[in-house]
Amino acid sequence: DEQYFPLQSYRVGPYAAGGTGFFGGFIDYLTLINSRDGGVNGVKLTWSEGETQYEVERGVEVYERLKSRPGIAAWNPLSVGIAYAMIDRITADKVPLITINHGRTDSTDGRVFPFVFPLLLNPYSETSGIVEYLATREGGLDKLKGKTIAVLYHGSPYGKETIPIYEQLAKQHGFKVEQIEVPHPGNEQQSQWLTIRRLRPDYVVLRGWGVMNPVALKTAQKTGFPASRIVGNVWSNSEEDVIPAGDAAKGYVAITTQASGTQYPVIQEIVRGVYETGAGNLADKKRIGSVYHNLGVLNGILNVEAVRIAQEKFGRRTLTGDEVRWGFEHLRLDEARVAKLGAKGLFHSINVTCANHEGEGRVTFQQWDGAKWSVVSDWIKPDWAALRPIIEASSTAYAKERGLTPRDCEAEERVGDTGKRASAEGK
């Protein structure tokens, strides 16, 4: 039996750095599982890639090309645009869509988006996580009162997504927020940083993507804003974002859901089991353990574990997409399990449910010292409780607009045989 992962990767074009790292790590982990355990309970893992160059229409083309392959476990595009274009399609085809650390916030509500999983961290949780972190730096949420935070965001749907939630949290905690847009691609930010210079904020949150990030750091230096007071979001947290900025990036802090570095057992196994046998996917070994690579590995862990969990219920065979969906909805990895997976310290834990497709991912913060990232905070909990109502408001609105009736998760859990029913439909 085989379980197949179609990959809409991007290895050329403006965002190639992210694509090669993430998909590299993902593939490396799948390779490891095959070579080490002969697949998941004997079910071999297979995959193939289609180049999207991060363009939506290319992503769709790849989807249409690969969707008819047998035994698809899940889709993992690393692009908000492509993910949006797929939601209708995967829902119709009954295959899970994994948008780790990104994607559509309200798809966290599994009752409305049964097949979409913004695992670990949706944009709102990210925002909350960042605010919590700043609070710890100031010494308590109450200390945020009266502070000014400038948010520098990419002029794209992705960039804009967190505008309302920042406003909300600002009101809630009594700090002042100034949101400044950087027009795509963001290779020139003189005026934005001059504005910041005039605002004299206490912190600048960088919600960037691609080339916008190094330019931001360089320009910050040019206008005399200290890097240590800039906090990057989850797509501004990679080596590729800081290295081009050179010294300007020293002291820069960024949020992450997974620590970087190679010291974690699972990464070590990849080095030994995969790279030393020449099966590694990264062209440049130096990038092993980099942020995107580790994110890819983590993404691999989550996908594989979902399959494993689903297999416990449906049997050790090639599963249908809907069965894997069930697996994701029961993806519970506590710290003990994480340690067993050799990922202790790489990431904290996840706890996905039918209603919560994000899974309460914890975040930590890492600081760039000019050569490498080092963790500078412990695992922080975003304020999920505060966010949930906003998310449900949005998802219910969507359900209404689309005439969908939200699932009744409690009932499903009680019956507990949704899996079988779904899988029956699946066939």
Next chain:
Amino acid sequence: MVAGDEDILAVEGLSLSFGGAVAFAEIDLSVAAGEIHAIIGPNGAGKSSLINAITGLYAPQAGRLRIGDARFARVPARRLAELGVARTFQNLALFKSLSVVENVLSGLANVQRAGLTAQLLGLSAARREATEHRARAESVIDFLQLGMFRGRAAGSLPYGLQKRVELARALVANPRLLLLDEPMAGMSAAEKAEMSGFVLAAREMLGTAIVLIEHDIGVVMRLSDRITVLDHGRRIATGTPHEIQANPAVIAAYLGAEDDPENEAKAA
């Protein structure tokens, strides 16, 4: 001929200069209906400029114009066609990529009435108009014996034929006044004779008044009722061919060498 109200074109004291350079100054010119009026003169005398001013492409600084009974200081070029004026250009101004037929048809742009929707939906009005216009175009094409080039892109025709297509485009609208800027440049004697034939015929059939700029003095003498001679932007003479041929000023300024090369061509 007597200049007067039946003049279709009257130019009074028209002057134009570019920066310092005078293109022409204080030009008086009158063209009667059905008259063929030649304008000759050395290179750079201001002939084309004068025509450009009459057709609204240049804005004269002084003087006034009358076309039919409409008076202007500066003729609005876009109203030219509806004033019944058509022209050809010294350096070809054809629609190169259009076929010969379409070039000729475009000469009817001004009398185009059917609206866009009518054209798109092919309403009877539009269709009737189309067929009628095509007939007119074809008759001109036959008249100028361009039939066998009908379908060819005008730009790929040899120079001489392109000149002829331009004439066709100008004639198709049955203009009251036709301005020809060196229509026979670059033609063999035979072809010139042919063109002369067309010009005369056009005048006979349509009663069109024609202003003709031409350097082939033989042709000019044969075709024109009256001739105006420009030199350095001034009008140095107006008169019948004979008067002009005899005029010493003209000979000095323009005709030059007693035996001018084209005399033999005239014989042909």
Next chain:
Amino acid sequence: MSPDLAFLVEVVVGGLLSGVMYALVAIGFVLIYKTSGVLNFAQGAMVLFAALTFVSLIERGLPFPAALAATLAVMVVVGLTIERAVLRPLVNQPPITLFMATLGVAYVIEGAAQLAWGTQVHALDLGIDDTPFDVAGVLVSRFDLFAAALAGLMVALLTLFFRFTRTGLAFRAVAEDPLAALNAGLRLPRIWSAVWIASGIVALVAGLLWGARLGVQFSLSLVVLKALPVLVLGGFDSIAGAIVAGLIVGAAEKLAEVYLGPFIGGGIEGWIAYVAALAFLLIKPSGLFGQRSVERV
């Protein structure tokens, strides 16, 4: 001076200096336009290719001067190849055809660049630090000053070159009417390879300066977007125009973003420069110093 005034000055200065960076890219376009009358779609690709080649050589351990020399050599080869393989066969074709051809060239260069040097993001350190120094409360970046100086130098050289050789004349003749130029015995192959090499070198300079700020990566090719409004404003075929317009666009766009942005919403930088350029064109359809098209009947 008062903080507000100081800030205004800072914005203007910052704008002017950014403008220089735009002009740097624009000049590459101007050179090609001068001789072919077309917008060179491949300019961005050339910027990327030049910078990528340079850093990759550095990273493979070549010393700075050697890497620079090698990259120059490569750009020369590129220029010659384009002339031989693309321009010569397309002589006297309508500009729009040449324009399309430059797309083909762009594809090839882009592909080749990433194929040869990979798609990683490279840091590029020219050894000029980007820390600002304070002039009467106004921050000025050393790096920008250096860039400005370099741009100035380049413009000066090119202008002199056109002034004191007759190449300028030949260039305009070729752009005006390739057939007549051929017929007059002008050596089009030589002229074309000359400008493409020149624009390759300009691309290298632009690539290095921008690359030092952006990092050398694919997005480097997007800097051309900043050059386009500069081109229209300055005139596609005027080197001086490029520099002057660069300054204007830089300053205008910063002022707009900083002072207008808050009212009509941020991110207006993306288009405000075009609108400004457009407004100006309506007054002078061929840019500040562009060659007017001469037509009479």
Next chain:
Amino acid sequence: MTSDRDGSLLRVEALEAVYGGAVQALSGVDLVVREGEIVALVGANGAGKTTLLRAISNLLPATRGQIRAGRIAYAGRDVSRTRTDALVRAGLVGVLEGRHCFRALTVEENLIAGGLGRGSGRADLRADLEWVYALFPRLTEKRRLPAGLISGGEQQMTAIGRALMGRPRLLVLDEPSMGLAPKVTAEIYRVLVDLNRERGLTLLIAEQSVTLALRHAHRSVVLENGLSVLEGGAETLRARDDIQRFYLGPRVTAPARERQPA
């Protein structure tokens, strides 16, 4: 460089040319121009004169045309592959049909451009400029004006002047008299004939006004529908009455041997 044994400076043999791979413009042209000769090329519209002259200067590729067969020899060397600029430097200079001035360049710049091809030094250029202005006084007033703005005739003068700036050995003119006042035409021919006598300039002239051509040419070649149909001394041609017929020509020349698909 020398001319061919038989003293021919230019020799065209069985030349065939097509446009756009389809339009047959020349279908067999033979032509010899000897050192120091004036040869007239006469033929009706579309006979192929311009095409032939373009072929000789190797300009066909630039007008979507190509040579299908035959050979062209200049000064004893086959030049059907030689680049135009090389030909110009070798003294084979042409004047294009329809002026082709550089419109945005001033008259003077146009003339200078003619000298650049040959790579003349400043001194030469200045001398030649004065000489050309002497030939065409009219241009002196216009030297600073963009060539696109001057009158048709003035443009024609500029085009011819530009060619002369190349100090040609063989000058190839396509309809030099087009659009020129009789006086100027006569003047130009006088100049050309003088150059021919004094400097031994060889001339190949395509002319529509046959009279003019025959008056000055030592020999003439007649083209008809892309074929060189006859060839001889001026007066022999004038004597022949089929040439007399040719004066009047066929009423409309057949188009090139190519049909519309539609």
Next chain:
Amino acid sequence: MATALPVTSAQPRRAGAAGILLLLAIAYGLVPLVGTSYLFEAILTPFLALALAGLGLNLLTGYAGLLSLGSAAFMAVGAYAAFNLSLRLPGLPLPATILLAGLIAASAGVIAGLPALRLRGFYLAVSTLAVQFFVAWALNRIGWLSNDSPSGIIDAPRLVIAGLSFDDARGRYLFSLTIVALLTVLAWRLVRSPTGRNLVAIRDHETAARIVGVKVARTKLLAFALSSFIVGIAGVLWAFAYLRTVEPAGFNLDRSFQILFIVIIGGLGTLRGAFLGAGFMVVLPLLLSRLGTALLGDGFDTGTLEMVQRIVLGTLIVAVLIREPAGLAALLDRAFRRLSPRS
């Protein structure tokens, strides 16, 4: 800018008509039967949408000779207009929605066209970039346009006309095909109408056109309107029938260039040019990469493959232009003429 490229008139007609009928027969009769969902969803639908956009731009650039780099903006206007119409006027039948969207795009086109009364060539082209970037900015900024969806990305409504749904691969294809066919007929009638002739006249010689009585300003703006109308509807297809989501990024400058290049490589001033061009710029790359995968196997590094394919495509473009500067349409005609015996 003057493009001395022949237009339809100088091209074969009767054979053309027959060919078109044949094509339609295949497109409607054969393809829906044999086509796979991949063919419909990933190749034909985007092909049709972009071919339509090319068709629209061709009216402007190919026929009227006005260069525009704003096409993507007009696609966006069309798409967002259609989205908002269907959102805010739920009763409105789809065809009406599309028509109105086209008209809105057309009016945007007229405004964008005003500079054309004064500017030429690349100056005009680059000025149209103002539109391109302004529209992108506005769509991104004005939340109302995307129904205040937090991310600014919106999902397109379903394709239902008079109760019958086109909401599957084949349906969307047939839907697009029909719209494209209708608009192509419209365009075809236009270019053969006197108005179409006037467009070309203005392109070839504006002064002469004015002298013979062509209303130059009016005609230029008309060209912009008609072009944008079609391009706008192409945008609707792109968003509703192909991607089924609408996001500003999809209508960026690259798209504008892509459409312009479709028109140029296909053949300016020819209707079939738009389709040939779209085939070349949209379908060919897919075929190339499929070919590559077929040759080198699934495992082969897709990045490398992509770059090789880039190089090949670029080389092909140059090769085609050298072989025939007037583009694919002319190339075909030439081949056609070769085959058909000389009468």
